[in-house]
Amino acid sequence: METNSVSIWPRMEPFLLGALQxxxxxxxxxxxxxxxxxxxQTREGCFPVLGWSMWRHIACGKLxxxxxxxxLYFETFDLLLGHTPEERLGRAxxxxxxxxxxxxxxxxxxxxxxxxxxxxxxxIQQLNRVSLRTxxxxxxxxxxxxxxxxPSERETKANSQNKNWDDQAHLSFVQSHxxxxxxxxxxxxxxxxxxxxxxxxx
Numbered sequence: 001m002e003t004n005s006v007s008i009w010p011r012m013e014p015f016l017l018g019a020l021q022x023x024x025x026x027x028x029x030x031x032x033x034x035x036x037x038x039x040x041q042t043r044e045g046c047f048p049v050l051g052w053s054m055w056r057h058i059a060c061g062k063l064x065x066x067x068x069x070x071x072l073y074f075e076t077f078d079l080l081l082g083h084t085p086e087e088r089l090g091r092a093x094x095x096x097x098x099x100x101x102x103x104x105x106x107x108x109x110x111x112x113x114x115x116x117x118x119x120x121x122x123x124i125q126q127l128n129r130v131s132l133r134t135x136x137x138x139x140x141x142x143x144x145x146x147x148x149x150x151p152s153e154r155e156t157k158a159n160s161q162n163k164n165w166d167d168q169a170h171l172s173f174v175q176s177h178x179x180x181x182x183x184x185x186x187x188x189x190x191x192x193x194x195x196x197x198x199x200x201x202x
Contacts, residue, residue: 008174014124015170018080019163020072024125027063030180033123036062037184040115051112053105077113077121119184127163127173 026032036058040046046054052074059070083091091107098104163169174181 008178010170010174012167012170013080014121015127015173016164018076018121019124019127020076021128021164023129025065025069027065028122028125030123030126030183032063033119033184036122037119037186040119041187047115049112050115050118052108052110055113055118071108073122073125074111074113074118077118078111080121081113116185120181123177123181123184124173126177127169 039058039062040050040054043054045051046058052071055074056067056070059065059073060067079088091111094107095104098107163173
């Protein structure tokens with residue numbers, strides 16, 4: 001009997017450059033991203049491409065995020081796409097020459113991103129989520145050590161705690177959250193009333 005197998009190769013860039021090095025807002029939890037996934041796939045103008053104006057509507061109106069933070073996520077994701085340096089420079093010049101909010105919005109409205117990829121990008125912001133359990137299990141403070149750690153020990157510890165640079169953290173994150181990630185990609189008809197993936201859903 002033949003078994004189905006799937007191989008996944010996550011790109012490093014979204015983790016390395018895209019996951020903001022702050023604890024994500026609770027509005028980017030799986031619960032809210034599931035709702036967003038259903039919303040974007042059932043509304044016209046949101047799928048398969050999501051523009052800035054619709055993302056701002058979702059982020060500010062539905063998720064209650066500040067507009068600056070919504071733009072930060074949108075722009076950071078756009079930076080990960082394969083634009084040429086000339087395109088990036090041209091866009092940056094256009095944005096910098098805007099003298100009013102309406103001009104800035106007009107320029108930003110020209111941008112759009114792949115909806116499902118953007119959803120996954122928002123989900124990987126969980127990489128830097130602070131776990132209360134980990135912080136409780138971690139090193140007790142104040143420490144009972146009699147000496148301060150040397151600069152090299154502090155640097156090694158800081159580097160080991162930076163998940164953005166840790167390939168193993170990326171792998172572990174994808175492996176432990178694969179079910180959640182796949183749930184964000186299913187079509188709305190494959191979800192139950194509560195937003196859970198129906199049994200037998202492929």
